[in-house]
Amino acid sequence: MPKSAEVPEDLEAALARLDAVVRELEAGGLRLDATFERYEEGVALVRVCRERLANVERRVEELLADGQVRRLRLG
Amino acid sequence: MRPERALREWAGGDPRPVSVAELAGRIAGALERDPGLVDIWVEGEITEAKIWSAGQLYFTLADGEAQVSCVFWDARTRLSEVPRSGERVLVRGRAGIYARRGQLQFVAIDVRRAGAGEGARALEALRRRLQAEGLFRESRKRPLPAHPRAVGVVTSLSGAVLHDILKVSARRDPGLPLVVAGVRVQGAGAGAEIAEAVRRLGASGRVDVVVVARGGGGVDDLAAFNDETVVRAIAECPVPVVAAVGHETDVTLADFAADRRAVTPSQAAELVVPSRDETLRRVDEAEERLRHALARTSEAVEARVAHAEVRLASALRLDLERAQGRLARAAAALDAVSPLATLARGYAVVAKGGHPVATAGALAPGDRVKLRFQDGEKDAEVC
Numbered sequence: 001m002p003k004s005a006e007v008p009e010d011l012e013a014a015l016a017r018l019d020a021v022v023r024e025l026e027a028g029g030l031r032l033d034a035t036f037e038r039y040e041e042g043v044a045l046v047r048v049c050r051e052r053l054a055n056v057e058r059r060v061e062e063l064l065a066d067g068q069v070r071r072l073r074l075g
Numbered sequence: 076m077r078p079e080r081a082l083r084e085w086a087g088g089d090p091r092p093v094s095v096a097e098l099a100g101r102i103a104g105a106l107e108r109d110p111g112l113v114d115i116w117v118e119g120e121i122t123e124a125k126i127w128s129a130g131q132l133y134f135t136l137a138d139g140e141a142q143v144s145c146v147f148w149d150a151r152t153r154l155s156e157v158p159r160s161g162e163r164v165l166v167r168g169r170a171g172i173y174a175r176r177g178q179l180q181f182v183a184i185d186v187r188r189a190g191a192g193e194g195a196r197a198l199e200a201l202r203r204r205l206q207a208e209g210l211f212r213e214s215r216k217r218p219l220p221a222h223p224r225a226v227g228v229v230t231s232l233s234g235a236v237l238h239d240i241l242k243v244s245a246r247r248d249p250g251l252p253l254v255v256a257g258v259r260v261q262g263a264g265a266g267a268e269i270a271e272a273v274r275r276l277g278a279s280g281r282v283d284v285v286v287v288a289r290g291g292g293g294v295d296d297l298a299a300f301n302d303e304t305v306v307r308a309i310a311e312c313p314v315p316v317v318a319a320v321g322h323e324t325d326v327t328l329a330d331f332a333a334d335r336r337a338v339t340p341s342q343a344a345e346l347v348v349p350s351r352d353e354t355l356r357r358v359d360e361a362e363e364r365l366r367h368a369l370a371r372t373s374e375a376v377e378a379r380v381a382h383a384e385v386r387l388a389s390a391l392r393l394d395l396e397r398a399q400g401r402l403a404r405a406a407a408a409l410d411a412v413s414p415l416a417t418l419a420r421g422y423a424v425v426a427k428g429g430h431p432v433a434t435a436g437a438l439a440p441g442d443r444v445k446l447r448f449q450d451g452e453k454d455a456e457v458c
Contacts, residue, residue: 012222018361025368035372042365049358053351055250060241063256063276072255074232
């Protein structure tokens with residue numbers, strides 16, 4: 001495994017990977033260096049998830065017939 | 076003559092007169108109690124249909140022998156198409172009385188073309204055909220994404236449905252982007268619009284799940300969601316589709332084809348928009364478990380190191396003791412065989428040419444030898 005594992009961009013994948021990392025660490029039996037790598041990866045995943053969830057800006061768009069999007073305006 | 080007495084003399088019966096309003100009320104009550112008038116379908120031809128700006132439809136239902144005035148209070152919102160004079164229809168409703176005019180009035184809650192039976196048969200045939208094709212198969216249904224990047228919505232831009240979906244999704248996660256494709260949900264061409272919107276959202280790559288929604292309405296209002304193109308667009312959508320069409324009791328072919336069916340648009344939003352608070356709690360918990368697991372690992376490592384130290388120390392001590400014992404034993408053995416001890420008791424060793432001489436026969440007269448004593452050596456000659 002590479003030193004810094006790739007952290008998934010989207011929340012769903014990040015959460016799934018985070019669960020896997022937690023389970024792996026909790027199961028134990030890893031080499032010590034692998035343990036620290038997993039832990040670091042887990043911490044990075046937690047950060048990614050929090051960043052994704054920190055966004056509370058409302059974004060409602062309208063998909064137009066030509067495939068373009070614009071801010072939804074309700075009449 | 077007093078009227079009561081006059082009444083008795085004229086016809087008998089209850090001599091107390093009632094007001095006109097009460098008479099109307101009694102007639103209304105009698106109509107309401109008659110099960111044959113409370114919820115029935117009446118077939119006839121529409122004459123004199125007139126829709127008011129407030130949305131109510133007044134019309135007369137007639138056949139060759141009789142006619143009845145009818146009113147449909149929320150015709151504009153409940154009917155996809157307002158029936159016109161001359162149309163043969165089935166009207167569902169109850170008989171009542173319009174007291175102000177003393178008129179019998181049929182209060183309608185649904186109007187369908189008399190040919191509706193054919194429509195139902197055609198729908199059933201379509202359902203069977205699509206089912207045979209496997210479009211409604213359970214194995215086709217995909218799980219909804221637990222954390223979509225964005226949610227697509229196909230519905231009317233006006234009306235309560237979109238409002239409900241926006242409200243619920245804002246409550247669960249205001250940060251989740253929504254992409255809305257506005258369509259007409261009833262009337263001619265609505266099916267084609269809905270199908271096209273589902274395809275457009277699916278192809279846009281912007282959303283991970285699509286909600287197709289419409290509020291409740293009469294069977295005719297939901298016709299667009301029984302459209303074959305809509306059913307196919309839903310079945311072929313590259314991302315899962317949740318259908319929330321009509322009320323719980325209305326099931327359309329779109330519902331059958333969807334990956335998941337929601338009873339209301341609000342419930343559809345609940346299904347596809349994960350709660351931000353719940354997700355945050357899950358992340359917090361994962362972090363806690365990570366820390367805990369690491370702490371446990373550290374403790375285990377420390378314990379291992381400590382244990383190794385103890386073993387190492389005791390192993391060293393054992394080795395030292397063993398070495399010391401061996402040395403002592405070796406020294407004692409050496410001491411026992413050492414010739415020095417013999418010399419000390421007054422003996423001397425005879426050597427010739429550097430080799431000890433153990434027998435008298437080994438020496439001849441004239442041989443030069445060395446005598447070794449405890450305090451030194453002397454040269455000598457055998458005589």
